[in-house]
Amino acid sequence: MILYILPLRFQDNALLVDLSSTLSEVFKLPVSILQRTLPLDEGYDPVRNQFNSSWILSRLLKLTPEESCKIIGVTEVDLYVPVLTFVFGEAQVEGQVAVVSSYRLRDELYGLPKNPERLKERLEKEAIHELGHTFGLIHCRDPECVMHSYTYAEEIDFKSKNFCTSCAALLKSKKNKFNDMI
Numbered sequence: 186m187i188l189y190i191l192p193l194r195f196q197d198n199a200l201l202v203d204l205s206s207t208l209s210e211v212f213k214l215p216v217s218i219l220q221r222t223l224p225l226d227e228g229y230d231p232v233r234n235q236f237n238s239s240w241i242l243s244r245l246l247k248l249t250p251e252e253s254c255k256i257i258g259v260t261e262v263d264l265y266v267p268v269l270t271f272v273f274g275e276a277q278v279e280g281q282v283a284v285v286s287s288y289r290l291r292d293e294l295y296g297l298p299k300n301p302e303r304l305k306e307r308l309e310k311e312a313i314h315e316l317g318h319t320f321g322l323i324h325c326r327d328p329e330c331v332m333h334s335y336t337y338a339e340e341i342d343f344k345s346k347n348f349c350t351s352c353a354a355l356l357k358s359k360k361n362k363f364n365d366m367i
């Protein structure tokens with residue numbers, strides 16, 4: 186199984202390279218950065234000035250290079266789902282696709298000085314979280330577990346990059362089940 190990262194209007198290449206090595210370490214899978222274009226403007230809502238993350242997921246599904254892979258879109262644009270003001274990301278639970286945005290993870294959005302290291306950490310956590318969903322994991326009550334769901338960017342700093350013991354065990358069993366299927 187391969188994890189693909191698809192940059193969608195994401196300019197920071199160094200950050201993508203860091204992200205790919207972290208994801209490879211965490212999921213123990215090869216990670217490759219895909220170069221494909223997606224007509225992102227079709228998912229744009231001019232009234233909200235945001236992009237519909239569910240629309241992005243539906244487009245990513247059409248792009249998946251092979252059946253046994255996961256693909257995560259990484260973007261700088263602001264994402265939403267219709268029932269929420271914004272989302273950091275979205276994923277197909279026990280599916281193949283996920284998307285994550287750095288837009289609300291940047292300190293400068295909240296009037297603070299730029300903090301590249303914190304942005305990197307937050308983006309890694311959110312990408313691991315969304316990919317966790319694609320492996321069938323749901324939200325976890327452990328505040329330090331990466332599968333814990335937080336509403337505000339600064340709260341993401343409370344959780345670690347790691348899965349708690351029970352989420353880690355579940356991830357392992359889901360991965361094994363998946364490997365048996367192929």
Ligand SMILES: [Zn+2]
Binds near residue numbers: 315324334
């Ligand atoms: Zn979640």
Ligand SMILES: [Zn+2]
Binds near residue numbers: 325326348351
């Ligand atoms: Zn957990």
